[in-house]
Each structure stands twice: as structure tokens, then as C-alpha cells.
Amino acid sequence: MAPGCVATLVPIGVMLWQRTAVLSASMPSEYPFADNPITGAGFWIGRLTAVKVLGHYLWLALWPMKLSADYSYRKLRSLTAVGGLDLLLAVAGIVALTAILWKRDRLHFSLSASPF
Numbered sequence: 523m524a525p526g527c528v529a530t531l532v533p534i535g536v537m538l539w540q541r542t543a544v545l546s547a548s549m550p551s552e553y554p555f556a557d558n559p560i561t562g563a564g565f566w567i568g569r570l571t572a573v574k575v576l577g578h579y580l581w582l583a584l585w586p587m588k589l590s591a592d593y594s595y596r597k598l599r600s601l602t603a604v605g606g607l608d609l610l611l612a613v614a615g616i617v618a619l620t621a622i623l624w625k626r627d628r629l630h631f632s633l634s635a636s637p638f
Contacts, residue, residue: 577612 555562
């Protein structure tokens with residue numbers, strides 16, 4: 523297995539070198555506010571809105587009743603002080619559940635472990 527891993531280092535190195543050369547010569551990307559309203563928000567509001575969007579996507583994976591093809595400016599509302607309480611409670615619940623599951627069964631948190 524070691525020769526195969528060593529053989530992949532050269533193409534990966536060339537690809538990373540080319541990627542660095544292209545990205546260092548290009549201008550930074552710009553996202554209009556209408557396409558991504560999180561870019562116009564402050565640091566903390568933007569990060570908390572992103573967590574809210576991730577929670578929304580997780581909920582859509584469980585219950586896709588209101589699935590939409592457009593999640594742009596009008597669909598993604600920024601997080602406000604009033605709307606942040608439910609987000610903080612949800613994050614606290616996820617952290618508590620993660621801690622409980624970590625203590626109960628660490629096998630589920632290992633990427634390399636397999637039950638088979």
C-alpha cells in the first residue's frame with residue numbers, strides 16, 4: 523500500500539501547485555447581496571445565520587414538505603435577536619445530545635470503526 527500512496531504524491535503535488543498558481547493570479551470572488559444575504563451581515567449574525575441555514579437543511583432532509591429550488595435573498599432571512607433564542611436552544615440541545623452519545627458509545631464517533 524505504501525508504494526501506491528507514494529505514487530499519488532506526485533500528481534497531487536502538481537495539482538496543488540497548479541491550483542495555487544491559478545488562484546493567486548485571480549481576483550477574489552464577489553457574491554452579490556441578493557445571491558447570498560449572509561455576506562452583507564456582520565460577523566456573528568452571519569455565522570449564526572449560516573448555522574440556522576444548516577439546521578434548516580437538516581430539517582428539510584428529515585421532512586421535505588416545503589422543499590424549494592430557490593434559497594436566495596427572500597427565502598433566507600437573517601438571524602435577529604428574537605429569532606436567535608430558538609437557535610441557541612437548538613445548538614445547546616445538539617451539544618448536550620452529542621456529549622451524552624459520546625459517553626454512552628464512542629464507536630459511533632470513530633470514522634475508522636465499522637460494526638461489521
